[in-house]
Amino acid sequence: MTMRVTSASLMHQALEAMRRGQVALARTQGQIATGRRLQSPSDDPAGHAAAIRLQARVDATVQFARQARQAQSDLGAYDALLERVTQVLGRAQEIAVIGADASKGPAERQAMSLEVDHLLEDLVATTSARNDLRYLLGGQETLAPPLQVTRDPGGRITAATWNPAGVDGAIMLEVAEGVSVQTNIGGSSVLGADTDPTFAPQVLIDLRDALAASDGEAVRATLEPLATVARRLAGPRAAAGGRLALIERTLAALDTEESGARAALSAVLDADIGRLATELNQQEMVYQASLHAAARAIQPTLLEFLR
Amino acid sequence: MSGLFQLLGLGSGSLAAAQYAQATAGNNVANAATPGFSRRRVTLVEAPPIRLPVGAVGTGVLAAGLARLREGLLDTQWRLDSEDLQFASARARVLEQVGALFGPADTTALGTALNRFFDALGDLAGRPEDLSVRAVVLTEAQAVASAFGLLRDQVESVEQDVSATVADRVAEVNGLSARIAALNGDLTLHPDDASLADERDRLIDRLAELIGVRAATREDGTVQVLVNGTGIQLVDGLRAAVVSTSGTPIGGAVSLAIDGMTLGEVGGEIGGLLSLRNSTTEGLPWALDRIDEMARGLIAGVNREHASGSGLALASSWTATEIVTDPAAALDTAGLWHLPVAGTLALGVFDGAGTMVSSSSVAIDPATMSLDDLAAALDALPDLSASVTGGRLVLSTANPAHRLAFGQDSSDILVALGINGLFTGTDAHTLAASPALLASPSLVATARADLTAGRVSPGDASAASAMAALRASTFLGSGQTPAQFLGTLGGDIGAAARSAAGRVETLETVVRVVDEQRQAISGVNVDEELAEMVRYQRAYEASARFIRTVDDMIGALMDIL
Numbered sequence: 001m002t003m004r005v006t007s008a009s010l011m012h013q014a015l016e017a018m019r020r021g022q023v024a025l026a027r028t029q030g031q032i033a034t035g036r037r038l039q040s041p042s043d044d045p046a047g048h049a050a051a052i053r054l055q056a057r058v059d060a061t062v063q064f065a066r067q068a069r070q071a072q073s074d075l076g077a078y079d080a081l082l083e084r085v086t087q088v089l090g091r092a093q094e095i096a097v098i099g100a101d102a103s104k105g106p107a108e109r110q111a112m113s114l115e116v117d118h119l120l121e122d123l124v125a126t127t128s129a130r131n132d133l134r135y136l137l138g139g140q141e142t143l144a145p146p147l148q149v150t151r152d153p154g155g156r157i158t159a160a161t162w163n164p165a166g167v168d169g170a171i172m173l174e175v176a177e178g179v180s181v182q183t184n185i186g187g188s189s190v191l192g193a194d195t196d197p198t199f200a201p202q203v204l205i206d207l208r209d210a211l212a213a214s215d216g217e218a219v220r221a222t223l224e225p226l227a228t229v230a231r232r233l234a235g236p237r238a239a240a241g242g243r244l245a246l247i248e249r250t251l252a253a254l255d256t257e258e259s260g261a262r263a264a265l266s267a268v269l270d271a272d273i274g275r276l277a278t279e280l281n282q283q284e285m286v287y288q289a290s291l292h293a294a295a296r297a298i299q300p301t302l303l304e305f306l307r
Numbered sequence: 308m309s310g311l312f313q314l315l316g317l318g319s320g321s322l323a324a325a326q327y328a329q330a331t332a333g334n335n336v337a338n339a340a341t342p343g344f345s346r347r348r349v350t351l352v353e354a355p356p357i358r359l360p361v362g363a364v365g366t367g368v369l370a371a372g373l374a375r376l377r378e379g380l381l382d383t384q385w386r387l388d389s390e391d392l393q394f395a396s397a398r399a400r401v402l403e404q405v406g407a408l409f410g411p412a413d414t415t416a417l418g419t420a421l422n423r424f425f426d427a428l429g430d431l432a433g434r435p436e437d438l439s440v441r442a443v444v445l446t447e448a449q450a451v452a453s454a455f456g457l458l459r460d461q462v463e464s465v466e467q468d469v470s471a472t473v474a475d476r477v478a479e480v481n482g483l484s485a486r487i488a489a490l491n492g493d494l495t496l497h498p499d500d501a502s503l504a505d506e507r508d509r510l511i512d513r514l515a516e517l518i519g520v521r522a523a524t525r526e527d528g529t530v531q532v533l534v535n536g537t538g539i540q541l542v543d544g545l546r547a548a549v550v551s552t553s554g555t556p557i558g559g560a561v562s563l564a565i566d567g568m569t570l571g572e573v574g575g576e577i578g579g580l581l582s583l584r585n586s587t588t589e590g591l592p593w594a595l596d597r598i599d600e601m602a603r604g605l606i607a608g609v610n611r612e613h614a615s616g617s618g619l620a621l622a623s624s625w626t627a628t629e630i631v632t633d634p635a636a637a638l639d640t641a642g643l644w645h646l647p648v649a650g651t652l653a654l655g656v657f658d659g660a661g662t663m664v665s666s667s668s669v670a671i672d673p674a675t676m677s678l679d680d681l682a683a684a685l686d687a688l689p690d691l692s693a694s695v696t697g698g699r700l701v702l703s704t705a706n707p708a709h710r711l712a713f714g715q716d717s718s719d720i721l722v723a724l725g726i727n728g729l730f731t732g733t734d735a736h737t738l739a740a741s742p743a744l745l746a747s748p749s750l751v752a753t754a755r756a757d758l759t760a761g762r763v764s765p766g767d768a769s770a771a772s773a774m775a776a777l778r779a780s781t782f783l784g785s786g787q788t789p790a791q792f793l794g795t796l797g798g799d800i801g802a803a804a805r806s807a808a809g810r811v812e813t814l815e816t817v818v819r820v821v822d823e824q825r826q827a828i829s830g831v832n833v834d835e836e837l838a839e840m841v842r843y844q845r846a847y848e849a850s851a852r853f854i855r856t857v858d859d860m861i862g863a864l865m866d867i868l
Contacts, residue, residue: 006830007339009823016819041406041801042808048410048801049794052418056790059422060778063429070433133436140754140764142436143619171766173433177779183433184766302837 014294021287028280031271038269047268054265060177061258068175068251074183075240075247077131082237084126085190085200088119089230092204095119096226099211099219106214113211120157120204124149127187137187140169146187147201160201161194162187176250181243185236191229198228311861317354317367318854324351325847327370332839335831343509345377345829346836347501375501379524381825382508386515386522388821390535390574392814393516397579399811401469402804405594408461409797420454421605421778421789423447428775435753435768436619442748448729448740455602459595459735463557466591469584470556476577477550477563480517483510484532484547491529492545498528514541518550519574535574539565560585560592589803595735597796602735604783604792607645607719609774610728614713614721616752616770617763621657621710622743624703626696628725629733631678634695638673638681638723644733645723647673652721653714655758656690656704663761664709665689671718681720700724712756712763727752729774 030039041048098104099112127137127147134142146167150159167187172180191200203225210218328349338344352371356363409415424447427440434440490507497503511532514520519535525544532542541548550570554561561584563570563577572578583590631641638647655666667688671681678695685693685702690709693702704711713727721727729751732738744750754767783792 003823004827004830004832004835006826007833008830009826011340012822038410040403040410040804041797042403042804043801045798045801045805049791049798052415052794052797053788053790055418056422056778056788059426063426066426067429067433070430074433133434134766138766140766141762142764142766165762165764166760169764169767171768172772173768174429174772174776180772302834306837306841 010297014290014298017290018287018294021283021290024283025280025287028276028283032273032276032280035271035273036269037271044268051265051268054261054268057261058258058265061254061261064174064176065251065254065258067173068181068247068254071173071175071181071183072244072247072251074131074171074173075185075244077129077136078185078236078240081126081129081136082190082233082240085123086230086233088123088126089200089226089233092116092119092207093223093226093230095211096207096219096223099207100216100223102216104214104216109211109214109219113208116204116208116211117156120201120208123191123201123204124157124160127191134184136184137167137190138163139167139184139186140171141165141167142171142184147191149201157201157205159205160199175247176254179246179250181247181250182239183243185240189236189239190233192232198225198232200229203229311857311864313357313366314857315854315861317365318850318857320354320367320369321850322847322854324349324368324370325843325850328843329840329847331373332836332843336833336836336840339831339833339836343505343512344831345375345501345505345508346831348374348376350374372499373501375504376829377508378825378828381821381828382512383521385818385821385825386512386520387535388814388818389512389516390519390578392811392818393576394519394574394579394582395807395810395814397576398583399804399807401465401580401583401591402800402807404465405462405591406797406800406804408458408465409793409800415793415797417451417454417458418790418793420447420450421793424451425775425778425789428771428777431751431753432768432771432775435771436765438619438748441619441751441753444729444751445740445745445748449745451605452730452732452738452740455598455735455738459598462591462594462598466584466595467556469580469591470554470561473561473577473580473584474552476517476580477552480514480541480550480577481547483514483517484541484549486510487514487530487532487542488545488547491542494528515575517575518577534565534570536572537570539568539570541565558592594796594800599734599736601783601789601792601796602738603644603733605789606728606730606732606738607722608777608780608782610722610725610730611716611719612770612773612777613729613752614727615716615755616727616773617712617754617756618752619749619765620747621712621763622727622747622750623707623710624701625711625726625743626702627700628728628731628741629723630698631695631700631724632698634678634682634698637675637677638671638720641678643723645719647671647718647720647723649673650716650718650720652716652718653758654685654688654691655712655714655756655761657710657712657761657763659708659710661763663758666714666758666761667691668714671720673718673720700726702726712758714756714758 031037038044038047038051095112095116099109124147128145129136135144135146138144138146141163144163144165146163148161148163149157152158168189170182170186171184173183174180188194192198203222207219207222207226210222328351331347331349335346350371350373352369354366354369356365424444427444427447431440431444487507487510490503490510494500494503494507507530511520511522511530514532520541521533521535522530523533524530529544530542531540531544533540539548541550548565551564552561553564561581563573563581573581585592587593587596629644631643633641649672651668651670653666653668656664658664669681669684669688676684678700682693682695682700685691690705691702691711692705693700695701702711713721725731728741729744730738731741753771754763754765755769756763777789779788781788781791783789787795
């Protein structure tokens with residue numbers, strides 16, 4: 001025996017088919033409108049969790065890149081400083097070579113002494129160079145002037161010492177997960193420790209005083225320390241260069257990682273518009289078919305045929 | 308002659324029967340769309356014949372009664388399936404609602420706030436001296452706090468909604484039970500009243516959807532309604548039980564009782580709602596616990612790095628934010644939100660110029676040491692004074708011009724008591740950016756005090772770096788990063804919502820099939836009824852014709868007279 005089909009169940013089925021069609025259409029339409037495959041965690045629970053992790057990774061990578069560029073600019077700030085120190089010391093070496101010449105008289109040496117005093121002032125001024133808030137040569141003591149000088153009543157510098165709290169503290173910045181780079185250059189690696197006989201300001205003071213006293217021997221004695229002071233600059237230059245190269249490589253790696261994470265995120269999150277458009281078409285057809293079928297099934301009653 | 312008049316009676320009887328049948332068909336058509344309506348048929352029987360010598364001669368037709376076409380077995384099946392459907396469907400609705408609070412995946416409020424907070428900490432690691440960067444860190448910390456608070460509030464408001472819906476549905480159950488009991492009474496008086504029986508069945512159907520019931524018909528025609536799976540009666544004869552709810556809208560559990568007897572797990576919509584309202588392993592309390600767990604983990608993790616750090620400026624006095632109710636009890640058992648472990652706390656005292664005056668350390672054993680003991684031990688250290696005021700530890704330098712720096716704290720006591728933290732609070736509700744730091748951003752700890760060399764360097768960003776590195780650190784829950792924790796939480800809720808929605812889809816099909824079977828018996832097919840109407844119309848016309856024929860016969864006899 002075939003099952004009795006009632007008017008209500010016909011109607012119910014037609015409505016149900018329409019409802020299903022509409023739900024499917026609304027879902028696809030929502031995905032297309034937002035460009036997002038995931039509208040709510042229940043759409044794809046694992047995808048939801050993955051998307052949050054990937055988004056955090058993208059953000060972390062972007063932030064690391066930001067920090068790497070900060071480290072780059074921090075290290076770049078030392079370029080001008082090192083250049084200036086090199087020029088000062090180079091000029092001092094030239095003067096020392098000329099001043100050591102026995103043919104030079106006291107008047108000439110006096111003039112040279114004055115120039116060396118200017119160079120000394122110049123050198124001391126470079127140590128108070130700042131990048132934004134930070135004293136470049138202050139180590140971790142970034143807010144205190146790194147070099148303290150003593151002057152005689154005539155205003156001439158007679159001695160110089162580093163900040164007793166230390167000027168060599170390393171400032172480290174993480175530029176990638178587990179990769180930290182020192183973004184500063186310690187004062188004593190540039191000018192030497194203040195206890196060292198080749199402490200740059202002290203060598204210049206010695207040179208200046210030897211020239212002022214027109215003591216050729218004493219002037220000659222500064223040549224060796226001056227050379228050491230000048231050679232020392234190669235160290236921080238090389239270190240900064242090495243770190244900058246590391247940062248460059250890190251930035252490239254971060255870039256790759258970021259695009260990788262973004263691609264993965266997009267694969268989880270983003271809707272495939274082409275496929276969805278096709279689906280939308282199909283669903284539209286199914287929906288229209290269900291409407292037509294409902295119209296056919298519901299309309300006729302026996303009444304129309306009882307004439 | 309009397310035979311002919313009898314034939315007139317026969318004719319009028321069949322007219323009446325056709326009228327009844329017509330009325331029934333008309334009523335069926337009229338109620339074609341009425342929910343719960345069972346189609347009816349007039350039961351026609353042959354009227355008792357008269358026994359004559361020629362045999363038993365028929366006397367026409369009788370409308371013996373109205374049959375209500377219904378199948379009790381299908382009713383039972385429909386109720387069981389509908390109970391399950393409503394159970395799953397209530398769960399799917401609530402879980403979807405909660406899940407939506409965690410999506411869309413890439414821009415969840417909390418996820419975004421956390422990412423920006425860690426970004427700001429990374430910036431701070433690059434520029435610890437910059438007060439504006441410190442201010443940004445604190446702003447982002449506040450954003451994290453409000454995102455946690457908002458998420459918790461939203462889940463709580465779902466919980467409140469669920470509690471309110473349960474109360475509404477329970478009130479509906481009580482109304483239904485009372486009406487069923489009343490109908491039981493009416494039906495003992497009018498056992499044949501099909502519309503009353505339909506009404507009662509419809510109400511029982513609704514009860515099944517709401518709470519899950521089984522109905523048994525008694526010999527006297529009344530039904531007994533039992534809560535499925537419990538054997539507790541909702542309706543028995545003329546008596547209806549009253550279901551009551553207990554519990555608060557938020558927190559705790561909501562439970563049901565009938566006349567003082569506690570109802571265990573019930574089915575239907577109410578059961579589905581209660582399963583989420585009360586379950587600490589999958590429901591709303593579980594979700595709230597997880598949110599709190601994450602907030603607690605974040606507070607502890609960030610504060611652990613912050614507490615042993617120092618800012619651009621140092622404070623001379625700290626007051627714990629956490630109150631210990633019993634300062635004389637061992638710290639282990641004093642009810643602290645975060646348990647300290649055995650370890651040491653190092654401290655340094657600096658003068659106004661930043662030179663260290665003294666450094667010291669205190670060994671902490673939470674199993675034996677009370678807050679009072681700790682205060683005494685700290686008070687005994689050089690240049691420090693400590694006391695307990697209103698359950699809070701107050702720690703300060705003996706000389707108000709001196710400043711206090713914290714070194715390594717392997718005991719977690721600073722985290723537990725809420726001293727020198729970036730966050731204050733103990734859960735998602737109370738989580739906040741430390742008011743002390745907001746008042747003075749230079750206190751945000753970026754450096755680690757070097758208590759051996761006796762200095763705190765402004766350019767040192769080790770503490771800030773350590774906090775920034777927490778983004779990728781698996782310090783939450785059972786070894787998860789913040790993003791993993793948040794993702795898993797949303798994912799778990801999404802998975803539960805998805806499985807509930809899948810179950811709803813399956814059960815919808817099951818219920819539809821049963822409903823179609825039920826409709827096949829009880830439902831009205833308008834065409835069928837129209838055909839019936841035509842049939843009885845013809846029968847009526849024929850009977851009328853019969854009466855005229857008899858009348859003619861009587862007239863013929865009259866003519867003879």
